[in-house]
Amino acid sequence: MIAIKNIQRVYFIGIGGIGMSAIARYFNENGASVGGYDRTETSLTQQLVTEGMHIHYTDDVQALDREANVVVYTPAIPAGHAELNWYRDHGYTVVKRSDILQAITNEMYAITIAGTHGKTTISTMTAHILRHSGYGCNAFLGGISVNYNRNFWSSDRKVAVIEADEYDRSFLKLNPDIAVLTAMDPDHLDIYGTPEAMEEAFIQYTKNIKPNGTLLAKYGLKRHTDLATPNKITYSLTNNQANIYAVNIRPEAGGYTFDVIEQSWTITDVRLNIGGLHNVENALVAISVAYILGIDTALIKAAVADFKGIRRRFEYVVRKENKIYIDDYAHHPEELRALITSAKALFPGKKCTVVFQPHLFSRTKDLADGFAEVLSLADEVVLLPIYPARELPMEGVTSALIARKMTHTQVQVLEKAALLEWLPAHLSPLLITAGAGDIDLLKEKIKAIVEA
Structure with missing residues (x-):
């Protein structure tokens, strides 16, 4: 060890x-x-x-x-x-890297956030509340916090907030005191082989919780009865069958105000100043962790209101009356669904154009139907070529695979240079760029086009 x-x-x-x-x-x-x-x-x-x-x-x-x-x-x-x-x-x-994180969870009070969606946002929100409130923590994040322009900060308090990555089964080495599980949707099938094998890994993750530890799990997860811990708390955006949920959600100025309901406590008029209805649900988890740690509710509310988000997580690049440009890391169909539906709900009536760069040939092949269905929610879609990352090309797997399956949406496949030439004459009031590859390198050039 x-x-x-x-x-x-x-x-x-x-x-x-x-x-x-x-x-x-x-x-x-x-x-x-x-x-x-x-x-x-x-x-x-x-x-x-x-x-x-x-x-x-x-x-x-x-x-x-x-x-x-x-x-x-x-x-x-x-x-x-x-x-x-x-x-x-x-x-x-x-x-x-997972061996080092394992050692950290063994030496500190560890709060780990796992799941196929939301873990970067929840990790960063949680760590921000602990820092902003004065409680303190060591934060190991999978994104750059806008508040601090960092993915790590330290504290003398031996508490760690860790984003628990399921890739390569890394998260199975962690031994948390508080474990979060957001979703078990199929992903990384190049590693796991089948959705069932991936579900087994998430179940094993919950078995690694320290004695007397706590599991915060999304309500309604598949195989929820197999999640191993005597102290299980469920959360949901609005389902009152969960232990923790939100009511009275009011969209305001690109963000939300809402009340948090738990069986034994409530927090009213929480203000979240970032977009995405799914981020209200993410905030419920971070708030719950802070409450478990005994942080005063007034300090929790102040911290949530001050949270400015994470780079590339529903990030407002341009936020003007008739020019909205949002950039997001979404690279799974369910993440895209949350992104597109939230943006359209916040800015109703605005034509929505999505520029999406698929990430990995294997993911595109496995989830092409899901990508096509969700991207069809937009009014117009531009697909960039697949970002290969660690993979070699697969025969017959290109962005056109998604395009051919789409319905009721204007769609085309463009190289990056062609996109930048096409965009000035085809700007929509609501523009979204998404993907986990290198699409973010276009962000400043696209911002200049939108603001011109």
Whole structure:
């Protein structure tokens, strides 16, 4: 078992990843020497360098840190990576990111957020409430908080808020005190093989909760009776069969005001200043965690009202009377459904154009019908080519696969350059860009077009 306090010099292979960089920041802020490799320089790696970390961008054994006492790598690193294999061949302690998070959950009071949707938002909301209220926590997030422009912050209080990633079964190593489970919809079938195998993994996640710990689970989850914990609390947006739900939801100025109802307590007139009705449900979870920890309700309300969101999670890039541009990380059909329906509800009557970049050939193949159904909710859709990430192309799997299945919606497939040429003459009052690939690199150029 790794002892976190004994790590004085650590090297990260894939340091620029959103999850890896949070852990790198943790060690850096706790006085360890931190270095690493990543394939490309980004604004995030540049920030890590300014914080004192040493980073290079070529897979070169001459550039690695031979004094490191622990090497951390991401599962996305290819098996033939020269630096990773050099460390293994020379007997270094080489661990996955999940092994470090496991050690942190063992050493701290751990709040982990898992599920195929909402975990980044709930993690960030929860950590923000704990920080804003003065309670304090160590936050390990899968997105950049707009409030703090960071995916990690530290505290002297030995409490950790951790986004629990189901990819590569990483979350099964965690041992939480409070565990959140938002959804068990099929995803990452390249890893799990079948939806049933993925459901089994989420059930196992709930079995890893520490004795006397608590599970916060979405009401109505499939196989909910198999979720293992004596202390299970259910939540729902509006279903009063759940232990916690919202009533009197009022959309106002691109956000919401609502009341939180629990069997033994209520909080009235909570103000959330970000869009997306699903974010009201996400806020219920964060509020519940804070209440379990004993944080005063007035402090909870003030923190929620101050929450400015997460980059690429229903992010208002442009928010004017007749020009709304929203960017979102949504890359699963159910995430797109929540995004599109919430945006159309907040801005009724406005023509809605969605620009979507599918992520992974395998996900596109497995979920093409779902993507087609949900994207058909928009008035107009532009599909970018599939972002491959770690995958090689699959025969017959392109963005056109989705387009052919769509109904009642104007749809076309365009390259990025063609999109930027097409957009000025075809702007809608409500524009949404979505996807987990590199579509966000177009955000500033699209913003300039919308604001012109």
